[in-house]
Amino acid sequence: MNTREAATHGIPSFASARDHADTGSLSLRDWLVHLAKTGRVATIDTPVALEHELAAVAKRLDGEQAAFFTRPHGHTVPVVSGFMSKRAWIAEAMGVDESALLARFSAAAAGPLASKLIQREDASCQQVVHTSGIDLHALLPIPTHSEHDSGPYITAGLVIARNPRTGVQNVSINRIQVHGPDRMAILLLPRHLHAFQRDAEAAGDALDVAIVIGVDPLTMLASQAITPIDHDELEIAGALHGAPLPVARCVTNGVHVPAFAEIVIEGRILPNVREPEGPFGEFPKYYSAKEAREVIEVAAVTHRRDPIFHTIVPAEMEHLLLGAIPREATLLAHLRRSHPGVKDVHLSVGGVCRYHLWVQFDKKREGEAKNVILCAFGAHYDIKQVVVVDTDVNVHDPAEIEWAIATRFQADRDLVVIAGAQGSPLDPSTTVGQPDDAPSHLQGVSAKMGLDATRPVVYPAHVFTRVHIPGEDTVDLQALVAADNSAFDAYLSRDHG
Structure with a gap:
């Protein structure tokens, strides 16, 4: 050819x-x-x-x-x-x-x-x-x-x-x-x-x-x-x-x-x-x-x-996704070996598809989410922040992640911080306090942060039940919504005195 x-x-x-x-x-x-x-x-x-x-x-x-x-x-x-x-x-x-x-x-x-x-x-x-x-x-x-x-x-x-x-x-x-x-x-x-x-x-x-x-x-x-x-x-x-x-x-x-x-x-x-x-x-x-x-x-x-x-x-x-997808596949397999409840992972675009990992997890026991966080940090040195959420949260949607953090996370209870770990040498925040000619073994030293944004395994009544309207996912809008606004216009044109 x-x-x-x-x-x-x-x-x-x-x-x-x-x-x-x-x-x-x-x-x-x-x-x-x-x-x-x-x-x-x-x-x-x-x-x-x-x-x-x-x-x-x-x-x-x-x-x-x-x-x-x-x-x-x-x-x-x-x-x-x-x-x-x-x-x-x-x-x-x-x-x-x-x-x-x-x-x-x-x-x-x-x-x-x-x-x-x-x-x-x-x-x-x-x-x-x-x-x-x-x-x-x-x-x-x-x-x-x-x-x-x-x-x-x-x-x-x-x-x-x-x-x-x-x-x-x-x-x-x-x-x-x-x-x-x-x-x-x-x-x-x-x-x-x-x-x-x-x-x-x-x-x-x-x-x-x-x-x-x-x-x-x-x-x-x-x-x-x-x-x-x-x-x-x-x-x-x-x-x-x-x-x-x-x-x-x-x-x-x-x-x-x-x-x-x-x-x-x-x-x-x-x-x-x-x-x-x-x-x-x-x-x-x-x-x-x-x-x-x-x-x-x-x-x-x-x-x-x-x-x-x-x-x-x-x-x-193009640059970010080339790095994200192979890393996600590797991270997912790595996490599942120790934690079969891990369902999905996502390296966020805001975290340059390298540093911030979101993990969807089917939690059965309290404390498991923190173990998942620690496992993720050990999986790849680039990982700087991990958020673990429940299976009702879409890890590919930044708004869903933020909502889970806002409503299921408390910093004094659910935050994991690890100081002085190896991170990415290309993360400029790791260079703060280091001389310009710092040797390679001192480059990329980073703090790690994990957020357990999962709800309790057991909770009273509907405290952590997500609001849902029956039919919202299956309603046929095409069949219900009129092709034009003629009925709307006709209603407004009436003389309502």
Whole structure:
């Protein structure tokens, strides 16, 4: 399937194409075609500046339509943003109702499918290969997003590397600042890629990596799965698709990448080399500081003919949801292992889909909700605040959560506070009182707060019975409400003396 065919063919339903995963039909292009057919792509066909203007337009459209820029200034390669900016769209890509989203992701994470290695000539991500005279600024339309960002950033690149000890791959999304034609700085948080890099550096070796830009939404989502080390997230992508994900071996190293991606940057993280990176507007909607970071030296760029560049506008819905859904699925499974009464969880948008967790719980004994709170804090260090509510409260509705706190919570009885715990290093409130050059082991120290907003197991009469009007959920308004206001107008026109 060549690039022009991929850009114009259509499918009746994106999820139905999972049966053809090994043909290459499951690409970013398929999803964009599907969104366009349903009015969810806005095409910007006038030139826009890569510095700020492109991100400003994409931000205004975020959550409503994907933004497709046909003429980013000075480039023929188009840019897309915001194609995963609604929870319902992600469920649609999976082929499930929104209520089944976490269960579907959890099932894929629990049952990964080994990827399928295909020949280079069949991998559209390697239709065009650049191995000399590489200039990333000339090849790719890399935007500068926020006002005080220190330069252009790759924000939607899947960074793939192999464990130097075991050879098993890891996939993550890391912010990457493009410093020069073939040189980039990357933020490595203390997770699997960082562990790989430390092992390679300890041996005096560079770490081979690939940065993959422009994949379908399910592969994008799988990259954010929270798994133990040595679990390849591309295998979770295969499970989400319902068939092994086709992968290709990189041109200059042994990393395997999604074969039908738009663009792949091949390179290596250099040992014992650090260069300044930042400031950068991160997901908490604040800037992270300028610090010395690891450096990627680029060896090759491969791409489809007529590729599409994907950028994520930091701190907007596409960014937040990519982190939220895999975390929610992991947190739900973790909590249920110890507390089967946990029914649902939600990482709130106001808590930047990382820090504030709302838990729906079927409480049977007093004190259980506090145990759930403590279990949640141990599940992921990012969690800063937990609210536990009863099963009659919708954890996806902020007004419902606030109502439960207002009517079922008392601070002297139901508040849990834990001081001095590990939190997110990107939470700016954790830096208060710390010197600018605080060592990494002191960064991100945070207080945790839990709110038990559940009603008592036993209560007198109807004190905690929620007000309900019989029939309010089932009344047929369409049958009862008149098509126009003629009867209303006629009544008011009467002479009532």
